[in-house]
Amino acid sequence: VHDDALPARLSALSEALAVLRFELVADPDGELRLRDRIVADVGGHLARLADWDAPLLVVLGGGTGAGKSTVTNTLAGQVVAATGVVRPTTSNPTLVAHPGDLGWFTGTRVLPALPRAHGQRSGDGAGPGASGDSRVLRVVGVETVPPGLALVDAPDIDSVRTGNRTLADGLLDAADVWVWLATARTYADADGMEYLRRAERRRTALAVVLTQVHDADRAEILADLHTKLAAAGLAAVDVLTIPFAEISAEQLPAAAVAQLRGWLWPLAAPASRDRLRRQTLDGALDALRTEIDPLIDSVEKELATAARLARAAEHAFDALPDRMADALDDGLPLRQEVLDRWGELVGTGRLLTMVESATGMVRTWIRDTVASATGAEEERLQRRVRAAVADTVTELIVEADDLAVAQTVSAWRRFAPGAALLDRQPELTLAAPDLRDRAAATVAVWQEEIVELIRTKGAERKVRARWMTTVLNAAATAAILLAFASTGGLTGAEAGIAAGASAAQQALLSKLLGQQNLNWLLRELRSRLLDRVSTLAEAEARRYRDAVAVIAPDPADLARLREAVAAVDRARR
């Protein structure tokens, strides 16, 4: 029982399934195959609903060697499908119908993906030789088949050629009725019984045909088969037999299939057609939710995976500023030569002479003259130290980022989807190529900012315009060195040197800013650098989050899929 909205709802479900890509599943083949199968299945339902009066599609399925092709030939009364002893024999399915019904099958009614070939067998029925890619559905018109019925000889479901199984699955899903063939020797195979269980789950209209039955074993085997079918929940299913008989010209004697024909031909009547088609459709739609559930589970698992990967990256990059702060607390690892130069510049008080103090004209004149004589040298020195400081801070940022990248990569590698993602995008195992440039730019901006801070804190009144740049830049460098004083592994005397230099730095900065402002500045420049590093780390973490987000499923898609499944159910009540 369903309403007119069902086709639209089924189309919506099909679309909701088609957007799933399972890119965060380590080995998505199973999921993709299931998705394609359900999409094809839903397509089949749509076709059924659109062409309700089409001939009843009866698919002959079973393991290899069950005699599907031979039985098809016998029912058709002529050779329409190749038979043989090399297993598996059939790789291209054959559809047999009354010539008047062939029109139904030229369109996309059955297996829209398969190209059609018409007429008698054209020698393409060979087994192992036929390539799996160029499969066709051969459509043959035969007068002996009653109008309203179409028989399909499907490939096997249990041979080493998995392509056959995929094709047979598609045909069986599209079928209105299954005729399941098994020989007296293979009826208890687990593979075949698995299919019969599926038919039971989907309430597909079904007949089980036992072939190659010797009269002597008949009763015993039938009893056993009934037991096994009952165990699979198929106690009420029709079981037919085809006795063992000599095959001539790829057909059995007509009498051998009389029972099967007697079961099949009446199905062509419109009433039974309608009934069986409805039974199969309703059963399949009822089973739909159960079949889609594994896909929904996979998508949920993907979302959890995506969250986990993103969290690992965030965890690593969130720690980057802290790591940077620790490194800065250890002191800027400047080379000794740079420190010596710096000691020369500030330790001797030469810079201090450039800072104006409120003394008489004569002393000011003398200071200016001295400063003029050495100013160019001072400027050069301070530039070198400033550049060295910038390089060192940049290097620290790059190293901290490298560590965060390594930490992220390590966390991802421990986890199959993460490892697969890294293999697909190996550039993620390294820092962004332009990171060093961006870090250097960040440091340059930060240094300028400190100069600006010192200027606004009242420096302009005390420094002669002529030396403004040199003094301010040097003061900024001094402030940085003071804030990140290198005391980590110092020995006594060296600490003395550092202390001497920092005393001179303190003097310079105090003179420019006053002690209170200086303390504020030291705190400020530290937090501003860490803020900028945080921004940079955030951008780096985004690379990883984006890489995950690009292939992660959209939670909205999952919601849409759930809603589409529910909508199909609603349309049927």
Add this chain to the structure above:
Amino acid sequence: VRTTRPRSAPLEDRLAGLDRLLALGEGRLDPAVLDSARGVRTNADARLSRGEDAVVVALCGGTGVGKSSLFNAVAGTVLAPSGARRPTTAEPCALVVGQPAAADPLLDWLGVTERHHVPAGALPEGLVVLDLPDHDSVVLDHRLTVDAFVERVDVLVWVVDPLKYAARGLHESYLRRLATHAEVVVVVLNRADELADDARGGVLDDLARLLAADGLRAARTLVTSALTGEGVDELRELVAAEAARRRAARQRLVADTRQVAAAAASGLGDRAVRHPPVGAATGGLSAALAGAAGVEATAAAAGAEYRVQARRASRSILWRPVAVVLGLLARPFRALTSLRARGDRRRRTRAAEQQARGNTPLSVRHATLRLLDGVAAGLPHRWRERLEAVAGAEDGRLVAAVRHAVDAVPLRPAHRRWWRPFAWSFSAADLMALAGLAWLVALGVLAWLRLPEPPTPMVTEALSWPTALLLGGALLRLLVGLLHRLLVRAGAARYRRSVAMRLRSAVDAVVRDEVAGPLDGELAVHAELRRLVADLRS
């Protein structure tokens, strides 16, 4: 019947190799691989301890292929029921030829209770043939039984028929996994009577192609029909030959070691080249550690210390009274000692802080990362993590060790012999000048008191001795002072360099012992595992 006999190490060597693999592989190989290796080891012990005078041949295959019929045909009598109802055989059944001592323990181990004994004759003493249940029917228990037997029996005879020779379950779940066991696998195409003569060739070709795809090109194949008796004699001959040779059990176990080695190989990566010693690549790490331990700054401080010591040791005897007069005495000492104390204190706090945080400086961690990038290149991630742990980059142990090593390097320059003569020279110069000065002052005082001036000895006509002493002493002090300054500066620079060198080699030694050594050791384990696996696979 084809037999292949690749040259390979005897089983005992392989089992010893497997033990070594298990010992080394703990924590380094996939636990699942280790489990299967342990399984092989257990099976080998169990099989060998039960004696080798019996050879166990098992007939396996899908339901309905005629295993039991073939079993009966080999036995020459009906022992196992064959029937139409599928699956027919539920319990394995054994045919024991003669009275081999190993038969009962083996069948107990395999869990076969139904045993039929026949005297040796047509079949040789020691042959045990098993008829197994199917592996492909709806009865799951049968599959589990078969799986257990496939792990343990000596020779596997896979029976197929024209209907099932291409079955997916057979090839994917069993034959493909036995690719290493071709020597002990026989594939029998039974029910050949169902094939017309002209169809037979095509089916056999197809079967051969499928077996080749499974990696079982070397497996022996036979065509039989339990119904017509075709090929049954050949099958009897084949199993009889296996029983007579009594080698199958070992061959099977050898194949097991090969199989488990193949599984282990994937966990070792495909880097085949020998690793260069890690020590060649630790330059960056040493530099980072040297930086973290303040090697350069420490050396600079040592140089400064040298200057202080050299100056102090070269002081003139007049320096102390003069310093006392001028109040200079305590200053340099006080300044230096207080600075040292302060620096030491700060350093200790800092080191304690870092230790408490378990914190390794950024530069050191980064250098370790780069080192491992090189060392672990081409290795699976599991090994990379292992090497990371071995290198101890994260636990702060390394930095502590370096600090310790650096602290152990003495920084106090030893007394140099040439310092003392400078003290004499300075003293002499000072005394000369002082003597001249005192003389002149004395002369001046005498002149001021209008006392008769004693005769002043003259060096030349224009220069008196007191003046010469004063000026000569001053000049001498200047010249010697200049020389002293030059020598001390050069000596300090040299001392600084030598301290830096000693500190660096202390750091290098730590890197060698704590990083390069363990990493080399771990890589050597990797190389040995690769060698073991390669040997086991051969």
